[in-house]
Amino acid sequence: MVLQSVKKTKRGVTLPPASLILCSIHYVYIEIDHKSGFCYGVVRAIQTAEQMLDAGELFSLGEIVHNDRELDRLKKKGLQVLSYDGLATLRDKKVLIRAHGEPPETYRTARDRRLTIVDCTCPVVLKLQERIKACYAELKTQNGQLLIFGKRGHAEVNGLIGQLGGDALVVENVAQLDAVDFSRPVRLFSQTTNSPQAFRALCEAVKARMHPGVSFEASNTICGQVAGRQPQLAAFAARHDVVLFVSGRKSSNGQVLFAACRSANPRSYLIEDAGEIEAGWFTACRSVGVCGATSTPKWLMEEVAATVANREDIP
Numbered sequence: 507m508v509l510q511s512v513k514k515t516k517r518g519v520t521l522p523p524a525s526l527i528l529c530s531i532h533y534v535y536i537e538i539d540h541k542s543g544f545c546y547g548v549v550r551a552i553q554t555a556e557q558m559l560d561a562g563e564l565f566s567l568g569e570i571v572h573n574d575r576e577l578d579r580l581k582k583k584g585l586q587v588l589s590y591d592g593l594a595t596l597r598d599k600k601v602l603i604r605a606h607g608e609p610p611e612t613y614r615t616a617r618d619r620r621l622t623i624v625d626c627t628c629p630v631v632l633k634l635q636e637r638i639k640a641c642y643a644e645l646k647t648q649n650g651q652l653l654i655f656g657k658r659g660h661a662e663v664n665g666l667i668g669q670l671g672g673d674a675l676v677v678e679n680v681a682q683l684d685a686v687d688f689s690r691p692v693r694l695f696s697q698t699t700n701s702p703q704a705f706r707a708l709c710e711a712v713k714a715r716m717h718p719g720v721s722f723e724a725s726n727t728i729c730g731q732v733a734g735r736q737p738q739l740a741a742f743a744a745r746h747d748v749v750l751f752v753s754g755r756k757s758s759n760g761q762v763l764f765a766a767c768r769s770a771n772p773r774s775y776l777i778e779d780a781g782e783i784e785a786g787w788f789t790a791c792r793s794v795g796v797c798g799a800t801s802t803p804k805w806l807m808e809e810v811a812a813t814v815a816n817r818e819d820i821p
């Protein structure tokens with residue numbers, strides 16, 4: 507176990523971890539999950555943004571990361587967040603495409619407006635866009651349907667269906683499968699940040715409804731950075747009395763990963779920042795785990811851990 511922050515400064519002392527184990531009746535152990543935090547795609551987008559901001563003006567099409575605190579930090583450095591309407595009126599500027607990716611329409615608009623694109627589409631998403639495009643071309647010859655298991659309106663999903671001119675069915679859960687014609691071939695893909703268990707359940711539900719002899723193929727395209735974190739986070743949550751999961755509420759992978767914590771430890775709380783911590787959560791608590799989503803900055807988890815360590819009203 508990594509003890510990142512273990513002192514209760516109201517007592518005016520800081521003890522090394524070994525002493526704290528002996529004195530644990532008075533002290534709360536706080537561990538920050540060292541595997542939580544930005545995924546590769548988000549790190550790449552943020553580092554690129556910071557480099558570009560050092561050199562001058564930069565716009566981001568949509569929020570570069572689903573975390574208001576991190577976004578505020580980047581805005582203070584000069585990042586300007588642009589809406590799609592804003593893109594259509596901008597000219598001769600630099601615009602960053604975030605890790606979620608974009609449909610071809612966005613690139614056309616940027617060309618028309620003489621914008622310089624700084625493309626930070628995550629390579630994992632880019633590969634998925636290409637796979638979907640290739641599959642769609644083949645499916646068209648078989649009168650088939652392409653299904654995407656994802657959140658309607660999510661930027662990544664918009665980027666995916668944009669590759670197909672919008673000709674795909676987006677389903678968020680088993681209940682939405684009624685829109686599928688099971689007498690025609692079906693190919694199923696997933697948004698990269700979905701839950702692997704939910705994807706498996708959806709596959710089974712489609713399989714059960716397919717008409718005899720009609721083909722169905724599913725491709726598990728959930729990102730390894732999300733899928734791998736679920737069991738690891740569940741194990742982390744299970745070994746603490748209380749878990750503080752730090753994430754923007756808009757983050758899809760945040761919701762999936764928080765569900766993994768919650769199922770392993772009912773005393774798991776989703777917070778956007780330290781200001782949401784409630785003292786009542788820590789009754790009879792000897793250890794606190796702090797973890798987060800792929801869009802949660804490390805510094806924010808550290809801030810949360812420090813708040814638990816320092817707040818006078820936390821038992």
Ligand code: SF4
Pocket residue numbers: 545546547548605606628629630631698699729730731732759800
């Ligand atoms: S979760 Fe995976 S696919 Fe999505 S941005 Fe991060 S690394 Fe890329």
